[in-house]
Amino acid sequence: xxxxxxxxxxxxxxxxxxxxxxxxxxxxxxxxxxxxxxxxxxxxxxxxxxxxxxxxxxxxxxxxxxxxxxxxxxxxxxxxxxxxxxxxxxxxxxxxxxxxxxxxxxxxxxxxxxxxxxxxxxxxxxxxxxxxxxxxxxxxxxxxxxxxxxxxxxxxxxxxxxxxxxxxxxxxxxxxxxxxxxxxxxxxxxxxxxxxxxxxxxxxxxxxxxxxxxxxxxxxxxxxxxxxxxxxxxxxxxxxxxxxxxxxxxxxxxxxxxxxxxx
Numbered sequence: 001x002x003x004x005x006x007x008x009x010x011x012x013x014x015x016x017x018x019x020x021x022x023x024x025x026x027x028x029x030x031x032x033x034x035x036x037x038x039x040x041x042x043x044x045x046x047x048x049x050x051x052x053x054x055x056x057x058x059x060x061x062x063x064x065x066x067x068x069x070x071x072x073x074x075x076x077x078x079x080x081x082x083x084x085x086x087x088x089x090x091x092x093x094x095x096x097x098x099x100x101x102x103x104x105x106x107x108x109x110x111x112x113x114x115x116x117x118x119x120x121x122x123x124x125x126x127x128x129x130x131x132x133x134x135x136x137x138x139x140x141x142x143x144x145x146x147x148x149x150x151x152x153x154x155x156x157x158x159x160x161x162x163x164x165x166x167x168x169x170x171x172x173x174x175x176x177x178x179x180x181x182x183x184x185x186x187x188x189x190x191x192x193x194x195x196x197x198x199x200x201x202x203x204x205x206x207x208x209x210x211x212x213x214x215x216x217x218x219x220x221x222x223x224x225x226x227x228x229x230x231x232x233x234x235x236x237x238x239x240x241x242x243x244x245x246x247x248x249x250x251x252x253x254x255x256x257x258x259x260x261x262x263x
Contacts, residue, residue, distance in 0.1 A: 003052040003263075004180035009169035010038050010046040010158075019172065023048055026175050035060035036133065036161060044158030045169050053183050055261045058227055058239065059190060063162030064113070066130040071141045073123040074150030082117045082125065085147045089115050089140060098139055110135040124154070163189045183236045183263075187229045193220025195230040195240055195257060202232045205240065211257040218242075227260060238262045 010019055020032040033054040035047045044067070049057055089112055096107050114130040129137055138153045145151025159166040170179055187194075196217040197205065204211060222228060222242060230238040239261040 002050075002177065002180060002182075004050055004182045005053055005186050006048045006050065006175055006180060007164055007169045008046045008048050008175070009166070009171050010043055011172060012041045012043050014172075015040050016046055019046060020048055022172060023050070023175055026172075027177060027180075033057055036063070036065065036158075038158060039138070039156065042156040042158065044156075045161045045164055045166060046158070047161060047164065050180060052263045053186075055263055056183055056187070056229070056236070056239065058261075059187065059192065059229065060162070062133045063164075064130065064132055065135075065158055065162075066114075066128070066160035067137055067156055067158050068118075068126070068128050069137065069141075069156040070154045071125050071127060071145075071151045072154050073125060073148075074145065074152075075148065076123060077148045079117065079120045081148070082120065086115050086117055086127075086144065088147065089144055093135075093140075095136055095139055095143070097136060108134075112140070115140070125151075130160075163191075184234070187236055193218065193222040193226075193228055195219075195228055197230060197232050197237075199232065202237060205230070205238050205257075205259040206262055208259055210243075210259075211240075213256070216257055230257075236263065 006023060008019060010016065016034045016037045020034055023029070024032045027050060029050050031051050031054050033049050035049070035057050038044065038046055047060055092109055092111055094107050094109055097105050111132040112129065112135065114128065116128045118126040118128055129140065137156055141151055141153040196219070197211070201211050201215045224243060225241050228240055228242065229236050230240045238259055240257045241260050243256050243258050
């Protein structure tokens with residue numbers, strides 16, 4: 001079984017974890033993990049990593065996302081008023097994660113790039129949201145509803161995650177080894193800076209050792225501690241972090257690469 005990714009069109013009535021388990025069974029894979037949890041009744045793009053590709057998930061978890069959904073208003077509100085009020089939730093917002101979430105319920109900031117009320121039918125509204133990873137859409141609708149008497153989300157579909165689009169997602173029944181996208185193809189579409197090493201440097205990384213600048217090649221601009229894919233012979237072999245300017249190496253004039261995960 002090859003390593004790689006499935007861009008799944010998640011069905012309703014299954015959790016994200018259950019979708020991974022079903023894909024494991026279909027492909028007879030040892031491991032499967034997902035990037036960006038969808039609620040059980042939500043549908044749309046769920047990126048699933050197969051086997052060693054699971055180690056690359058940190059590159060995908062912070063991708064921006066776009067959703068379409070519906071909400072029920074608790075009282076009748078004119079469409080134009082809704083479209084005016086929704087502007088309060090575009091830009092930097094503050095959220096407290098819902099009680100049933102797995103993260104600490106502490107206020108945090110997230111960025112909403114776009115929030116639109118597309119149309120309205122009686123008390124049912126259709127919306128579109130583009131946002132930073134980690135934004136709770138159900139909570140967004142709840143907080144929006146506080147401005148006019150209440151609202152709750154009734155359906156949600158993820159139509160975009162980073163560069164990955166709804167039209168390329170496949171149904172669970174269509175999952176097969178032939179539909180697995182390679183790790184290299186996925187990383188190429190992320191357009192990330194990258195590190196390239198030779199065999200000697202790769203062996204050092206496998207032992208948990210740092211690499212100095214002369215021991216690798218870099219492509220693209222990156223920041224200190226940014227998680228980067230590392231390649232050997234055109235294959236992704238690790239995730240690494242550059243530590244230039246770090247207190248960890250403040251006595252070293254050169255900057256170094258630290259291994260984070262080895263595939």
